[in-house]
Structures are given as structure tokens and as C-alpha cells.
Amino acid sequence: MSQEVRVRFAPSPTGPFHIGGARSALFNYLVAKHTNGKFVVRIEDTDRKRSTSESEENIKEALKWLGITWDEGIDVGGADGPYRQTERLDIYQKYTDKLLAEGKAYYCFCTPEELEAEKNAQLAKGETPVYSGKCADLPKETVEQYLKEGRPHVIRIKTPKNETIELDDLVRGHVSFDSNNVGDFVIVKSDGIPVYNYCVVLDDALMHITHVIRAEEHLSNTPRQLVIYKALGFDAPQFAHVSLILGADKKKMSKRHGATSVQQYRDMGYLPDALVNFLALLGWTPDSDQEIFSRDELNEQFSLSRVAKNPAVFDIEKLNWINFHYMKELDEDALYTLCLPHLQKAGYASENPDSREAAWLKSVCAAMREHVQYGAQIVDAAKVFFTEDYAPENEETAAVLAEETAPAVLSMFRDELKALDEVTADTVQPLFKKIQKGLKVKGKFVYMPIRVAITGVMHGPDLNVIVALMGREKVLDRLSAVLDK
RNA sequence: GGCCCCUUGGUCAAGUGGUCUAAGACAUCGCCCUUUCACGGCGAGAACAUGGGUUCAAAUCCCGUAGGGGUCACCA
Numbered sequence: 176m177s178q179e180v181r182v183r184f185a186p187s188p189t190g191p192f193h194i195g196g197a198r199s200a201l202f203n204y205l206v207a208k209h210t211n212g213k214f215v216v217r218i219e220d221t222d223r224k225r226s227t228s229e230s231e232e233n234i235k236e237a238l239k240w241l242g243i244t245w246d247e248g249i250d251v252g253g254a255d256g257p258y259r260q261t262e263r264l265d266i267y268q269k270y271t272d273k274l275l276a277e278g279k280a281y282y283c284f285c286t287p288e289e290l291e292a293e294k295n296a297q298l299a300k301g302e303t304p305v306y307s308g309k310c311a312d313l314p315k316e317t318v319e320q321y322l323k324e325g326r327p328h329v330i331r332i333k334t335p336k337n338e339t340i341e342l343d344d345l346v347r348g349h350v351s352f353d354s355n356n357v358g359d360f361v362i363v364k365s366d367g368i369p370v371y372n373y374c375v376v377l378d379d380a381l382m383h384i385t386h387v388i389r390a391e392e393h394l395s396n397t398p399r400q401l402v403i404y405k406a407l408g409f410d411a412p413q414f415a416h417v418s419l420i421l422g423a424d425k426k427k428m429s430k431r432h433g434a435t436s437v438q439q440y441r442d443m444g445y446l447p448d449a450l451v452n453f454l455a456l457l458g459w460t461p462d463s464d465q466e467i468f469s470r471d472e473l474n475e476q477f478s479l480s481r482v483a484k485n486p487a488v489f490d491i492e493k494l495n496w497i498n499f500h501y502m503k504e505l506d507e508d509a510l511y512t513l514c515l516p517h518l519q520k521a522g523y524a525s526e527n528p529d530s531r532e533a534a535w536l537k538s539v540c541a542a543m544r545e546h547v548q549y550g551a552q553i554v555d556a557a558k559v560f561f562t563e564d565y566a567p568e569n570e571e572t573a574a575v576l577a578e579e580t581a582p583a584v585l586s587m588f589r590d591e592l593k594a595l596d597e598v599t600a601d602t603v604q605p606l607f608k609k610i611q612k613g614l615k616v617k618g619k620f621v622y623m624p625i626r627v628a629i630t631g632v633m634h635g636p637d638l639n640v641i642v643a644l645m646g647r648e649k650v651l652d653r654l655s656a657v658l659d660k
Numbered sequence: 661g662g663c664c665c666c667u668u669g670g671u672c673a674a675g676u677g678g679u680c681u682a683a684g685a686c687a688u689c690g691c692c693c694u695u696u697c698a699c700g701g702c703g704a705g706a707a708c709a710u711g712g713g714u715u716c717a718a719a720u721c722c723c724g725u726a727g728g729g730g731u732c733a734c735c736a
Contacts, residue, residue: 187736222735287734294732303662304732329734347665356663356732364734371736395664395731418666418729425728453672456685460673464684483673486729490671493686503699545699611695622696634697641697 180212181385184238184245185375187219188231191436194489195390195420195428196234197241198454202417202482203388204243205455208474215382216248218259219375221368226261237437241447242470247382255382260374267369267377270407271330271362279406280332280362283310284321305358306331330363332373332406340398345386345415346482352398360399372399380409388415388479391486415479417458418486428489444513444550446505449498457487467500495548502544510544511537514553521554523561539644542636556635560645565631565653572633576657580616581624587613588625589654598647603639629653 184200186192200216207214216238220226235250247253257263274280283306294304311333313321321328338354362373369377379387394416404411422432434440440450452468459482461468468476505513515536518524524536540547543556559565567573575581591606592598610621622638629650635641642650 185736189736219736225735290734298661298732301661327734350664352663361734366734368734370734375736390730391665392730393736396736398664416665421729423671427729456672458672460684462674464674466685485666485673487673488671490686493672496686546697608695618695620696626696632697636697638696 178385180207180210181215181383182207182212182388183215183217183248183379183382183384185217185219185378186234187222187225188227188229188234189222189225190230191438192230192234192237193428194435194437194440194454197237197243197437197450198420198457199389199417200238200243201241201451201454202415202459202477202479204245205473205477206386206388206479207246209477212385213246214244215253215255215384216245216258217378217382218249219371221260221371221374223261223368233438237441240441241437241451243451260378263374263378264368266381267363267374270377271369274332274362274406275330278333280330281311281313281359282318282322282328283331283359283361284313284326284328285310286327303356305356306360308359311359327365329361329365331359332362332403334359334402340401342397342401342411342414344394345388345413345479346418346484347391347394347416350394350397354398354402357398357402362403372396373403376400376403376407376409379412380404380407384412386413386415386479388417391416391418415482417482418484420457421486421488423488425486425488432489433491442551444517444552445494445498446501446513446549449494449501452501453494453497456493457489458483467497499548502547502549507537507541511540513550514540514547517551517554518557521561523554523557535644542640542644546635559630559632559635559641565629567627567631572627572631575623575627575633578620578624580614580620582658583614584610584616584621584624585628585654585658588621589651589658592642592647592650592654595647598643600637600639600643603642607638625654628657 182203184196184203186196186200204214206212216235218231220231231249238244245251247255247258249258252258271280275282290306293307297304310331334357335354339351340354340357341349341351343349360372361370363369378384397414397416401411420428422428424432426432428435434443437450441447448470451470451473455468455473455477456466459477461476462481465472502510502513511533515524515528518536519526525532528536539557539560540553543553546556547553567576587610588606591609592603595602595606607618607621607625610616611618614621623633626635626638626641627633629645630641
């Protein structure tokens with residue numbers, strides 16, 4: 176009862192680190208933090224064809240970036256290592272021998288063709304495809320004979336017949352399965368590598384995992400794993416199957432939904448704290464109206480009992496809102512650091528800005544901060560300073576320049592700007608008032624034409640700030656381009 | 661197809677039989693602030709998939725139907 180909570184995240188390094196995986200990792204991490212337990216990270220790489228060390232690095236890097244650290248596991252070690260499944264093969268072997276010796280598992284020599292035919296026949300009858308158990312009762316001599324001949328074989332575990340396999344899932348509640356739909360399944364492949372369902376059980380049991388928190392897609396695997404726990408004589412842990420993250424079309428989130436990997440969000444200039452905050456809220460709700468959570472608040476408040484059963488659509492708008500919130504708390508230097516790579520990529524900033532350029536870029540970022548929800552958006556927001564393609568973006572915008580008073584405003588502003596000793600945000604601001612009084616027009620009719628003339632758009636930061644940042648010459652050029660047309 | 665899970669506004673979701681003429685947030689729209697644009701503030705529209713039960717009373721419990729998803733591998 177007072178046993179320490181031990182949870183784990185066990186990704187397979189077979190590709191970019193998916194946002195769904197990140198959420199699973201986060202939930203596990205938060206449960207560990209909340210209960211003062213231990214969080215273990217283990218690598219499931221038994222699929223040797225698809226596993227790569229690059230993706231293992233990716234995953235570890237992404238976890239660290241998100242601030243999801245682990246107490247035991249890969250790279251950090253621990254009492255129950257090794258933490259990479261391909262390094263645990265001898266451990267699995269030991270238990271397989273035991274299972275074999277106890278008659279709880281057996282060799283199967285069926286060919287893939289036979290199996291395929293069997294399966295199709297069952298499917299045709301509308302039944303769940305289940306292995307017939309043909310090899311379960313092969314005479315000992317036959318087995319030895321076949322083995323000596325070197326016949327390809329797998330090892331299957333015996334699954335009880337006519338039993339109900341039940342579990343009390345921490346998020347789904349009571350779930351039950353008919354053991355007849357499980358059948359004697361493979362635990363060791365013909366290449367001698369044990370299969371996932373078998374390794375997880377052994378690893379989780381040997382690593383003393385108390386709570387298995389993972390995505391719902393594993394729910395149907397659970398009865399198999401329960402069969403293994405029983406055969407091995409281990410107590411099963413508590414399970415918590417968290418529903419999937421869906422794309423806007425309510426289908427499981429995949430590449431065609433846009434960015435699905437953690438590194439893509441990192442590269443787009445999202446903040447780790449924001450992503451974590453957003454992911455936590457995807458499926459979990461606090462006991463209050465709170466939306467923004469510090470790490471400590473998350474650790475303190477997170478609980479599996481408030482995790483929803485239904486799948487959640489990944490709403491990028493909400494992520495943007497949360498990220499925007501976190502960006503507001505960045506000081507100018509941090510904001511600049513976040514935005515700089517994007518400006519460089521767009522060709523708006525040099526590889527190594529000198530102090531003069533850096534200071535100017537920093538001011539640009541600061542001026543644009545209310546118009547940027549994540550790093551990459553700085554490019555679009557700051558475009559006006561770097562491109563000559565600033566013609567009015569649409570008809571509504573163009574109409575501003577066609578206003579009766581526009582030419583007079585523009586031309587007065589040009590003259591006033593020329594006459595200024597020094598162009599700063601503070602020295603420019605009074606000019607607008609002067610124009611208003613001089614020409615007797617409303618504010619809107621002075622700000623808007625100037626804004627459109629020099630930026631091409633009707634929105635953006637304070638006009639005086641834009642003018643100061645853009646510099647007298649460029650502003651004058653742009654004004655003239657409109658006036659002298 | 662078999663098995664399993666899910667179903668409250670466009671989205672995330674609160675809600676565990678009466679306090680629901682159903683909370684909050686994102687998004688949308690409107691107003692205010694601002695002699696420009698945003699930010700911000702205030703407000704509005706917008707939902708219990710469906711049919712039967714049970715009950716004095718159901719978004720909440722039971723059964724069916726529909727829809728969505730997952731899984732049925734010598735992938736993880």
C-alpha cells in the first residue's frame with residue numbers, strides 16, 4: 176500500500192518523437208512527481224529493422240528539452256538495468272527456458288503459409304483469428320527431432336481457455352476480455368528475439384513498475400500481457416490507458432495533420448513549458464478553472480483520476496494561445512534568442528550579427544512580440560523591414576491610400592520626417608499629432624495611410640516604433656513611392 | 661468482420677441522480693480602452709449522438725441503435 180510508485184516510459188526508437196509519445200511520457204513523469212515516486216525510461220528496440228540510434232538520441236533530446244527527466248533508465252542507469260531491450264536478451268532467455276520447462280510455453284513449427292491460411296479461414300467465418308494450438312501437444316521426440324533438424328520455429332505461450340481476463344484500468348474502469356479470443360500467441364520470434372508483449376511484461380515486472388500508463392492503443396494488448404504475468408508468476412501492475420490524440424479530422428494524429436513530432440514544434444519556436452502545459456491539458460483537467468500551470472503546479476495537481484476517457488483533438492489554436500502566454504514572460508534577450516534562428520533562416524539576419532545588428536534585431540523582436548505566437552511567426556511579422564514587397568495586401572488596404580486626405584497626410588509626414596534632427600520613436604510620435612492638427616483630420620486618417628504606405632498592412636506595432644526601426648531613409652523612400660506614383 | 665474503448669458547443673472540457681433555463685478556456689462575433697494597430701477588459705452566439713427503459717426526478721444508471729476510434733503480426 177505504502178509502496179513507492181514506479182512508472183516508466185518505454186519508447187521504441189523507430190522514428191521522430193511523436194507528440195502522443197510526449198504526452199505519455201509527461202503523464203508518467205507527472206505521476207512520479209506527484210507521488211514522489213520514480214520515473215524510468217527504457218528503450219524498446221527489439222524491432223531491429225526499424226530501430227536506429229539516431230531516433231533514440233532524438234527521443235532523449237526531446238525529453239530533455241521538454242524538461243521531462245528520469246530517475247532511472249537509459250544513460251542514467253539504475254538498479255534494474257540494462258535499459259535497452261536488446262541488451263536484456265539473456266534475461267528474457269532465462270525466463271523463456273523456465274516457461275518451456277514448466278510446459279507453459281512451447282515450440283511451434285507452423286509455417287507462415289499454414290498460419291496465413293488458418294487465419295484467412297477464420298476471418299472468412301467472421302471469427303477472431305486465433306492460433307489453433309496445433310503444436311501445443313507435439314510429442315517430445317518430434318520436437319527434439321525438429322529442433323535437431325534446425326526447423327524454423329517460434330515459441331508460443333499457452334493461454335487458458337474459457338476464461339475471462341479482467342483488469343481495473345485507472346482511467347477506463349473495469350474492462351474484460353474472453354481468453355478464447357487471445358489464443359496461444361508468439362513470445363519469441365523465429366530469429367530468437369522475444370516479442371514486444373513479452374519483453375514489456377518482463378521488463379515492467381523486473382523493474383518493479385507499479386503503474387503502467389500508456390496510450391489506449393495498448394489496451395487490446397493488455398490481456399496478452401496479463402496472461403504472461405500469470406504464467407511468470409508476477410503480480411500485474413495497475414494499468415492506465417490514456418486515450419489517443421487526434422487530428423482536426425478526428426483521425427489518429429499522423430504526418431498529414433502537419434507537425435506531429437516534438438522536434439517540429441521546437442523548430443517552429445514553441446517553448447517547452449508551453450508545450451508541456453498544453454499537453455497536460457490534453458486529456459487532463461485540474462479541479463479548477465486554471466489554464467496556465469507552472470511545472471510545480473503541474474507536479475502538485477496532476478492526478479490520473481482526472482484524466483478523461485475520450486480522445487482529444489489536437490487544437491493548434493489553443494497551443495498557440497498558451498505559447499503566446501509564455502512568450503509574454505520572456506525578457507527581450509530571451510525573445511531575441513528564440514526568434515533569431517528564424518530570422519536567419521529567412522535571410523533577414525546574418526549568421527553572426529554584430530552588436531549593432533543584434534541590438535536592432537532585438538528591438539524588432541520586442542516591437543513585434545504582441546503579434547507573434549511562436550518563434551517562426553517573427554518572420555512574417557517582421558517581413559516589412561526586410562522585403563521590398565510591401566504593396567497593399569488587399570483591396571481594403573489599398574482603399575486607405577485612396578482616401579481623399581491621404582496624399583496630404585503622406586506628404587506632410589514626409590516633410591516633417593525629413594526635417595527631424597533625430598529619428599526615434601519619441602521624436603516621431605509628435606509628428607502625427609502635428610499632422611492631425613495641421614490638416615484637421617482624425618487620427619485614423621493619419622495613422623492608417625502612413626501605416627499602409629510604409630508596411631502594406633493595416634496592423635502591426637505602434638507606428639512610431641515602426642518608423643524608428645525602419646529608419647528615415649527607407650520610410651522616405653516608401654512614402655515617395657506612393658506619392659510620386 | 662470479431663473483440664475492446666469512446667460519444668456534452670467548431671475545439672479542450674466541468675459535470676458521478678435533484679443546486680443544469682449545463683462551468684471555464686481556445687476559436688468566432690460585438691463593444692470598450694487606444695487620436696493608428698495590437699495587447700488588455702467586458703459581453704454574445706454556440707452543446708448533453710439517438711431510441712427505449714429505471715426513477716417523483718437522468719447529461720448523469722440500464723438496454724438497444726448509430727457514429728468515431730483502437731486492436732486482431734514472428735511491429736512496438
